[in-house]
Amino acid sequence: MLRAAISRLGSRLRLYHDPRTHHPFPASPRLRALSTGRGKRSSPTASPAETDDDGPLRGLFTLSRDPECPPRLLVVQPRLRPGSLLDSKLSEALNLANSLEEPRDGFYHAEFGAKGAPPHLVVQNPASRGRSYADTYFGPGTVDNVKCYLRASESEEDVDAVFVNAILSGIQQRNLEVAWGKPVLDRVGLIIEIFNAHAETKEAKLQSELAALMYMKTRLVRVRGPGGRLTFGPSGEAEVVSARGRGSGGRGSMSGAGETELQLQRRRIQERRVKLLAQIEDVRRTRAIQRSSRKRHGGSFGQELVTVAVVGYTNAGKSTLVSALSETDLYSDDRLFATVDPRLRSVILPSGRKALLSDTVGFISDLPIQLVEAFHATLEEVVEADMLVHVLDSSAPNLEDHRSTVLQVLQQIGVSQEKINNMIEVWNKTDLVDENASSDGVEDEIFLTEGEEEDGIFSEEDVPSEQSSLDSLDDGADSEENFEDSNDEISSKESSEMKAMSPELPSKECFGELRVPDVVGYPLTQHVPTCHVKTSAVAGIGLQELLALIDRKLTEQQNIVQRSYGPFDRKWRPSSVDDEKAAEQ
Numbered sequence: 001m002l003r004a005a006i007s008r009l010g011s012r013l014r015l016y017h018d019p020r021t022h023h024p025f026p027a028s029p030r031l032r033a034l035s036t037g038r039g040k041r042s043s044p045t046a047s048p049a050e051t052d053d054d055g056p057l058r059g060l061f062t063l064s065r066d067p068e069c070p071p072r073l074l075v076v077q078p079r080l081r082p083g084s085l086l087d088s089k090l091s092e093a094l095n096l097a098n099s100l101e102e103p104r105d106g107f108y109h110a111e112f113g114a115k116g117a118p119p120h121l122v123v124q125n126p127a128s129r130g131r132s133y134a135d136t137y138f139g140p141g142t143v144d145n146v147k148c149y150l151r152a153s154e155s156e157e158d159v160d161a162v163f164v165n166a167i168l169s170g171i172q173q174r175n176l177e178v179a180w181g182k183p184v185l186d187r188v189g190l191i192i193e194i195f196n197a198h199a200e201t202k203e204a205k206l207q208s209e210l211a212a213l214m215y216m217k218t219r220l221v222r223v224r225g226p227g228g229r230l231t232f233g234p235s236g237e238a239e240v241v242s243a244r245g246r247g248s249g250g251r252g253s254m255s256g257a258g259e260t261e262l263q264l265q266r267r268r269i270q271e272r273r274v275k276l277l278a279q280i281e282d283v284r285r286t287r288a289i290q291r292s293s294r295k296r297h298g299g300s301f302g303q304e305l306v307t308v309a310v311v312g313y314t315n316a317g318k319s320t321l322v323s324a325l326s327e328t329d330l331y332s333d334d335r336l337f338a339t340v341d342p343r344l345r346s347v348i349l350p351s352g353r354k355a356l357l358s359d360t361v362g363f364i365s366d367l368p369i370q371l372v373e374a375f376h377a378t379l380e381e382v383v384e385a386d387m388l389v390h391v392l393d394s395s396a397p398n399l400e401d402h403r404s405t406v407l408q409v410l411q412q413i414g415v416s417q418e419k420i421n422n423m424i425e426v427w428n429k430t431d432l433v434d435e436n437a438s439s440d441g442v443e444d445e446i447f448l449t450e451g452e453e454e455d456g457i458f459s460e461e462d463v464p465s466e467q468s469s470l471d472s473l474d475d476g477a478d479s480e481e482n483f484e485d486s487n488d489e490i491s492s493k494e495s496s497e498m499k500a501m502s503p504e505l506p507s508k509e510c511f512g513e514l515r516v517p518d519v520v521g522y523p524l525t526q527h528v529p530t531c532h533v534k535t536s537a538v539a540g541i542g543l544q545e546l547l548a549l550i551d552r553k554l555t556e557q558q559n560i561v562q563r564s565y566g567p568f569d570r571k572w573r574p575s576s577v578d579d580e581k582a583a584e585q
């Protein structure tokens with residue numbers, strides 16, 4: 001009956017409610033009330049009155065922000081085939097779950113490597129049969145099995161929330177929360193939470209809040225806070241609201257006459273959104289001014305300064321590579337989305353010219369559109385860069401997936417095709433590839449994409465052995481640039497050491513197919529550009545080659561631009577009297 005009542009409410013409303021006790025979710029030590037506001041480490045019991053300054057959207061973030069006690073997630077991974085694809089997606093899901101942690105003073109409480117894998121289950125994938133359930137995504141068998149697992153493990157493992165590595169609708173998410181008695185995060189929700197936890201600068205915080213806001217817009221809930229006051233968030237007694245619910249319409253100066261509850265909530269979201277957009281617009285404007293002044297006079301001798309944006313899948317090694325190239329120390333970590341705040345670092349290229357390397361946020365498959373839109377100001381650095389360097393983790397099993405994800409996002413944010421074609425690919429982490437190759441003896445292995453899978457090649461045994469699989473239990477029902485510091489932080493590296501670097505530019509052939517032998521297991525496709533370099537950012541391999549290639553490409557690019565302008569600068573300028581006379585003659 002409860003379920004039927006909830007279904008009637010429509011997918012837009014979210015109920016934080018323990019179905020057994022008719023109270024909000026049981027207080028887990030790690031679960032924090034949403035009413036603490038974004039980014040603040042205030043008391044979880046802060047009353048709405050205490051946080052009024054945060055605006056109406058105090059309830060954006062679901063889980064603990066206590067750096068010493070990060071939330072513990074149960075990962076529910078829908079089964080994928082082939083097994084190798086499942087392995088890589090599961091491994092990514094586990095990393096995502098472990099990455100949700102807020103640093104304190106820039107440091108995390110524990111080493112990422114020291115964290116064990118979070119509890120996880122592989123369940124039947126309703127999407128693979130093209131029929132995910134409209135109400136709960138999974139079939140009733142899977143839903144029950146996860147519930148049993150949670151009940152059985154509750155005493156031993158303190159699970160704060162369930163992470164479903166799929167994209168759920170609002171109603172599916174809410175119904176699963178009711179069924180499992182735990183908050184549920186889908187892939188989009190978790191990625192947004194991670195961005196919020198890792199954001200440090202004002203720019204990143206504003207943008208990640210906007211992304212969370214856009215995500216939550218379709219998942220509203222009204223709760224009765226302390227003192228019986230109606231507010232937002234999971235703390236307090238959950239109130240079921242309908243489009244014509246018991247509204248606060250007409251009450252108080254904040255409410256418009258005759259507004260329904262839902263309208264009121266939407267209006268508040270809209271107001272906050274407008275405020276955030278205005279602040280982000282300021283950020284964009286400042287960035288644009290900084291960019292153009294850098295471009296015009298940023299070089300060593302006040303000449304033009306080029307920017308090279310380093311892009312790639314999250315965890316590919318972008319920050320490590322930028323640090324190694326510029327001999328600086330950017331934060332790098334196995335946590336996914338370790339970099340949310342863009343940074344700029346300067347390098348001296350072999351020809352002696354100075355360039356800026358821009359380290360930015362990594363991409364991921366199914367990157368929430370809300371994030372792409374909200375991070376417009378940051379991603380503009382990539383769009384406006386003179387050249388792109390695409391870092392790939394050549395040891396990743398689903399490398400082709402990573403590459404196409406990055407290409408898609410680049411197109412999505414408006415990078416020109418010309419720039420994409422001109423991009424340099426860096427096959428990073430070659431030390432791991434070589435290690436794996438020599439230890440596994442799989443030199444000739446070719447990774448197949450899902451479409452290329454041959455029947456029988458991949459079996460059920462491909463599922464990692466340590467994970468729990470619920471399939472057998474199913475009942476068949478569902479067979480650097482820190483904005484605040486501005487770009488003053490740019491570290492110059494005009495050391496004599498760098499100057500001593502070979503000034504010779506590499507010949508074109510150096511980086512053709514012959515110069516760079518096939519990386520083991522590297523799937524060769526039509527995307528592979530001719531310019532690629534093998535590197536190991538940690539071992540310092542291939543760095544000089546990469547700098548030389550950047551140098552050569554920039555010189556080529558400049559020559560093309562000069563040739564297209566001809567000997568004269570054909571930029572538009574108001575015609576002078578002399579010009580007009582010349583034209584008449």
Ligand SMILES: Nc1nc2c(ncn2[C@@H]2O[C@H](COP(=O)(O)OP(=O)(O)OP(=O)(O)O)[C@@H](O)[C@H]2O)c(=O)[nH]1
Nearest residue numbers: 315316317318319320332333337338339362536537
């Ligand atoms: N073995 C090996 N590890 C590397 C290499 N480059 C980076 N790493 C490691 O890979 C992990 C991720 O590196 P980051 O530089 O943070 O990767 P990123 O692409 O900046 O990641 P995000 O900022 O999260 O998008 C770190 O633990 C690095 O030490 C490499 O060449 N070889």
Ligand SMILES: [Mg+2]
Nearest residue numbers: 318319338339
């Ligand atoms: Mg990084």
